[in-house]
Amino acid sequence: MLNFKSPKALVFALIIIYNLLAARTVSSQGQLQVGFYSKTCPNAESIVSSVTQKTFERDPGSAAVLLRLQFHDCYVEGCDASILIDKGEEGERKASGNLGVGGFEIIAEAKAKLEGICPGVVSCADIVALAARDAVALVKGPFYEVPTGRRDGKVSSKSLADNLPEVDDSIQLLKSKFRQKGLSDRDLVLLSGGGHTIGLTACFFMQVRLYNFTPGGGSDPAINPEFLKQLKSKCPFQGDPNTRIPLDPVTDFIFDDQIFLNIKNGFAVIASDARLYDDENTKQILESYVSSAVGNSSSSGPLPSFKADFAKAMVKMGNLGVKTGSEGEIRRVCAAVN
Numbered sequence: 001m002l003n004f005k006s007p008k009a010l011v012f013a014l015i016i017i018y019n020l021l022a023a024r025t026v027s028s029q030g031q032l033q034v035g036f037y038s039k040t041c042p043n044a045e046s047i048v049s050s051v052t053q054k055t056f057e058r059d060p061g062s063a064a065v066l067l068r069l070q071f072h073d074c075y076v077e078g079c080d081a082s083i084l085i086d087k088g089e090e091g092e093r094k095a096s097g098n099l100g101v102g103g104f105e106i107i108a109e110a111k112a113k114l115e116g117i118c119p120g121v122v123s124c125a126d127i128v129a130l131a132a133r134d135a136v137a138l139v140k141g142p143f144y145e146v147p148t149g150r151r152d153g154k155v156s157s158k159s160l161a162d163n164l165p166e167v168d169d170s171i172q173l174l175k176s177k178f179r180q181k182g183l184s185d186r187d188l189v190l191l192s193g194g195g196h197t198i199g200l201t202a203c204f205f206m207q208v209r210l211y212n213f214t215p216g217g218g219s220d221p222a223i224n225p226e227f228l229k230q231l232k233s234k235c236p237f238q239g240d241p242n243t244r245i246p247l248d249p250v251t252d253f254i255f256d257d258q259i260f261l262n263i264k265n266g267f268a269v270i271a272s273d274a275r276l277y278d279d280e281n282t283k284q285i286l287e288s289y290v291s292s293a294v295g296n297s298s299s300s301g302p303l304p305s306f307k308a309d310f311a312k313a314m315v316k317m318g319n320l321g322v323k324t325g326s327e328g329e330i331r332r333v334c335a336a337v338n
């Protein structure tokens with residue numbers, strides 16, 4: 001037993017406590033911390049998950065909408081809920097890369113409930129990250145701890161969203177856009193593959209891939225010929241651009257690794273998913289998850305776990321450019337700065 005009356009033992013104990021606190025800081029993500037609201041708003045996470053779950057029961061498509069929302073939030077100005085600010089035609093929401101992004105009203109509902117019990121405490125940015133996590137779990141994806149403590153940004157501008165990855169970008173461009181944000185090739189495969197294992201795309205995003213692909217001006221040769229017929233019949237040339245089709249036609253409401261098999265076999269729906277097979281590095285990463293799906297171990301070691309790796313990549317994405325401490329603010333309503 002340590003005798004704290006001895007100065008040496010006291011110093012020893014203080015060093016241990018210091019080291020424990022330092023380890024805790026390292027295990028939290030940057031300045032964020034799991035359980036940030038445990039004292040200031042203990043029900044924060046359960047309120048977000050109950051709103052997410054109730055919405056999901058009414059509309060199972062909402063899970064995909066919430067997952068996509070976090071990506072589009074984090075990519076522009078960091079994960080600071082800037083995408084939720086309603087600033088009319090010049091706001092971030094109206095950028096072409098944000099076409100079809102939604103879920104604003106779900107976040108607003110959770111925020112209103114939270115303001116009712118702990119006003120001015122829980123940021124909209126944290127609600128976005130928590131709701132995406134809950135959404136993934138609802139479609140049988142992994143559940144992961146979300147470090148919280150983000151503060152909300154005060155800036156929203158359409159031009160800041162100019163650089164969002166686009167569906168017809170080359171793999172080199174997709175890789176470099178992710179790298180600019182500190183996201184690796186593996187993160188690109190995990191996050192866009194994982195994101196697109198659920199949800200829908202508008203035919204609008206299929207037009208170039210089906211009818212005006214470069215080079216050649218026809219359709220993307222990476223599409224399986226039988227599947228091409230099906231895609232063309234669902235999204236005809238000059239048909240309704242708003243028709244929506246599943247991104248993973250095999251298991252569209254389940255979060256699983258089917259998407260990687262789809263991509264490998266020419267059944268990717270949107271072009272940016274197909275492009276993951278164009279590059280040696282992203283192809284190898286993708287194939288490692290296909291192997292782990294079918295249980296084929298390779299000589300290079302144990303198989304990676306798609307769900308566990310996706311969860312890690314989500315936490316990493318959720319840490320992009322976060323505002324903490326005295327930066328930003330805690331918005332009263334998510335659609336407007338205070």
Ligand code: HEM
Nearest residue numbers: 064068071100165166167191192195199200201202205272
């Ligand atoms: C390589 C970068 C990416 C590109 C080019 C891209 C592109 C797209 C496009 C064109 C759609 C269809 C949108 C619509 O018609 O409403 C879509 C949907 C979706 N994306 Fe991505 N995406 C990318 C990365 C991600 C990431 C990183 C995530 C999340 C981690 C994600 C999650 C989703 C989800 C869940 C949907 C379905 C939304 C719904 O059903 O409303 N995407 N994406």
